[in-house]
Amino acid sequence: MEKPEWSMHDFEIGKYIGEGKFGKVYLAREKQSGYVVALKVIFKAKLDKYRFHAHLRREIEIQHGLDHPNVLRLFAWFHDAERVVLVLEYAARGELYKLLRTVRRFSERTAATYVASLAGALAYCHKKQVIHRDIKPENLLLDIEGRLKIADFGWAVRSNAKRHTLCGTIDYLAPEMIEKKAHDHAVDNWTLGILCYEFLYGSPPFEAAEQDDTLRRIVKVDLSFPTTPYVSAEAKDLISKLLVKDSSKRLSLDDIMKHPWIVKNADPSG
Ligand SMILES: COc1ccc(C(=O)Nc2ccccc2)cc1NC(=O)CCSc1ncnc(N)c1Br
Numbered sequence: 319m320e321k322p323e324w325s326m327h328d329f330e331i332g333k334y335i336g337e338g339k340f341g342k343v344y345l346a347r348e349k350q351s352g353y354v355v356a357l358k359v360i361f362k363a364k365l366d367k368y369r370f371h372a373h374l375r376r377e378i379e380i381q382h383g384l385d386h387p388n389v390l391r392l393f394a395w396f397h398d399a400e401r402v403v404l405v406l407e408y409a410a411r412g413e414l415y416k417l418l419r420t421v422r423r424f425s426e427r428t429a430a431t432y433v434a435s436l437a438g439a440l441a442y443c444h445k446k447q448v449i450h451r452d453i454k455p456e457n458l459l460l461d462i463e464g465r466l467k468i469a470d471f472g473w474a475v476r477s478n479a480k481r482h483t484l485c486g487t488i489d490y491l492a493p494e495m496i497e498k499k500a501h502d503h504a505v506d507n508w509t510l511g512i513l514c515y516e517f518l519y520g521s522p523p524f525e526a527a528e529q530d531d532t533l534r535r536i537v538k539v540d541l542s543f544p545t546t547p548y549v550s551a552e553a554k555d556l557i558s559k560l561l562v563k564d565s566s567k568r569l570s571l572d573d574i575m576k577h578p579w580i581v582k583n584a585d586p587s588g
Pocket residue numbers: 335336337338340343356358360370373374377381390391392404406407408409410411412413459469470471472473
C-alpha cells in the first residue's frame with residue numbers, strides 16, 4: 319500500500335459504515351489489489367472550523383508509525399481541494415459493543431483475551447509515546463477473526479440508540495478526571511478495569527439511574543460483584559487491582575499481562 323500518491327479514483331466506494339467527529343467512513347476496495355479498506359472522508363472546511371489541521375497532521379504522522387495487531391492500521395492518506403481521506407484497515411466484524419449487547423456478556427476466555435489485547439496495544443502505544451489512546455468502548459472494533467482493534471483517534475462516534483449515550487460515556491471516567499485532578503495514562507488502566515467488569519457482567523460497575531449517582535459511585539469506588547453470573551475469584555482480583563482510586567496503585571499494563579487470570583484465560587493469538 320505504499321504508492322506515492324493516492325486519489326479517490328483508486329477506490330470503488332462501498333456502503334457507509336460509520337460516522338466520526340470530522341467525517342463519514344465508507345467501505346471501499348482498492349482497484350488494483352482488490353484490497354478492502356475503510357475510507358474516512360474528512361472535510362477540510364470542518365477542520366478549518368475547529369482549527370484541526372495541525373492536530374490531524376500530527377496524528378497522521380503518529381498513526382503512520384504504529385503497527386500493532388490490536389491497533390487499527392492507518393495505511394495511507396491523501397487529500398484534494400475539499401477533503402482529507404484516511405485509508406484505514408477495515409474491521410469486518412464492526413463494533414465490539416454491538417457484539418456485547420447481542421451476547422449479553424463474554425466468557426472469561428473471551429474477556430481475558432480482549433483485556434490482554436488492550437493491555438498489549440496500550441503498552442505498545444505508550445512505548446511509542448502515544449498516550450491519548452482513548453479506549454472508550456465505541457472505539458473498539460473486531461476484525462474478521464474477531465481480533466480486537468483500537469480504532470480510536472478523532473473518533474467521537476454518535477453512538478447509536480443501543481448505548482444510552484450519556485451514561486455510556488461517564489461510566490468510563492476515572493475518579494481523577496471527575497475530580498479534575500491531573501491525569502496521565504493511568505486512566506487507561508482504570509478504563510481497562512471498567513471494561514473487564516462490563517465484559518464479564520454485561521454492564522459497567524458504577525452504573526446508576528442518575529448521572530450524579532454514577533459519579534458519586536466512581537469517586538467512592540463503590541465496587542461490588544453480583545453473585546450471578548458466576549465470575550472467578552481471579553477475574554475479580556484483577557478488576558479490584560485496576561479500579562483503585564490512587565492511580566499510582568493501579569496494576570501496570572505489564573502486571574496485567576502477567577496476572578494469573580490473564581495467563582490462564584487469554585488466547586495468545588489475540
Ligand atoms: C486508525 O484509525 C483512525 C485514525 C485516525 C482517525 C481520525 O479521524 N483522526 C482525526 C480526524 C480529524 C481530526 C483529528 C484526528 C480515525 C481512525 N479510525 C476511525 O475513524 C474508525 C473508522 S470506523 C471503522 N473503521 C474500520 N472498520 C470498521 N468496521 C469501522 Br465501523
